[in-house]
Amino acid sequence: MMNKNGRFGIHGGQYIPETLMNAIIELEEAYNYYKNDSEFNRELTKLFNEYAGRPSNLYYAEKMSKDLGGAKIYLKREDLNHTCSHKIINVLGQSLLAKKMGKTRLIAETGAGQHGVATATAAALFGMECVVFMGKEDTVRQALNVYRMRLLGAEVIPVESGTATLKDAVSEAMREWTSRIDDTHYCLGSVMGPHPFPTIVRDFQAVISKEIKEQMMEKEGRLPDAVIACVGGGSNAIGSFYHFIDDESVRLIGCEAAGRGIDTFETAATVNTGRLGIFHGMKSYFCQDKYGQIAPVYSISAGLDYPGVGPEHAYLHDIGRAEYVPVTDEEAVCAFEYLSKTEGIIPAIESAHAVAYAIKEAPKMDKDKILVITISGRGDKDCAAIARYRGEDIYE
Secondary structure, three states: OEOOOOEEOOEEOOOOOHHHHHHHHHHHHHHHHHOOOHHHHHHHHHHHHHHHOOOOOEEEOHHHHHHHOOOEEEEEEHHHOOOOEOHHHHHHHHHHHHHHOOOOEEEEEEOOOHHHHHHHHHHHHHOOEEEEEEEHHHHHHOHHHHHHHHHOOOEEEEEOOOOOOHHHHHHHHHHHHHHOOOOEEEOOOOOOOOOOHHHHHHHHHOHHHHHHHHHHHHHHOOOOOEEEEEEOOOHHHHHHHHHHOOOOOOEEEEEEEEEOOOOOOOOOOHHHHOEEEEEOOEEEEEOEOOOOOEOOOOOOOOOOOOOEOOHHHHHHHHOOOEEEEEEEHHHHHHHHHHHHHHHOOOEOHHHHHHHHHHHHHHHHOOOOOEEEEEEOEEOHHHHHHHHHHOOOOOOO
């Protein structure tokens, strides 16, 4: 899949300033050593099992399956992880790696706040300093998560440049890393950025598909027919897809944030509307204006509000192995409400994009087919925003 230069087909690479090259080389060498180290893997497995609460449940959504009247639907419950999303998996892996490398300070970017909360949590656990960069716009949308990060001891820095959202938080975190390499590890939250980040994050998140495969064989004695996950940068999706890539019978479906529609400028559906470009240290698909500048993007979901997609997703799209479909705000909000009322599970608005597509797709499938939806996070953080979307201010 990936060649030795950190490329997935034409995507990926290391488009970074010279000042970051030593840090990237140090990180790659350390990762290549520790990923095969039995002591490192023993510690990480213990953290996953005893701290994060893995393996996460694969839950048969019986009411939803019967209501939609098609495929049998299972939910991969990443919302049940400690800190309420899949983000903790990658963060525990990177934080343990940073500790082994002798780093004492973690920095991170965050959109919906879940990666920031996970990084602040790991920093508290490992006794490390923590600074999180978050777009000013997102600090308003996700005020609860800002409080949680500060409660955990992290410094949260609102970023006011650009559109004051996730892409600007990434830019600021990279800038900060350049100025303080010696004691700092940049805990990047998705399968994006310069090599080796897309590979490191994917390898840690791949536990999701490893578990789905094992749990599905145990429950059904066979593989699912489709796996559906939401895609921003794409960490929960690549984690859900990875161990199925060679299983051609399994459809892999990534759900992008279409915002107000892919025929508008208010969208974040990169694969559906973007073009090849270079940004944040990688070559991939990005939403761009007619001059090739990174375009402002929009989604009700702060976590999917990013103008690019990870290079491995771009490659899976190019070779036709995975499908990337757009889901609008309205569809996601309806799915958010539907799953809450039907199964008593309030999904993150990011995850609701995957639920929305499953609601359309499941009825078209035969009853003997099996669909897995990754519920990448819990929706408590989104309740105020969804209430506002429906015209109600719950904090009045």
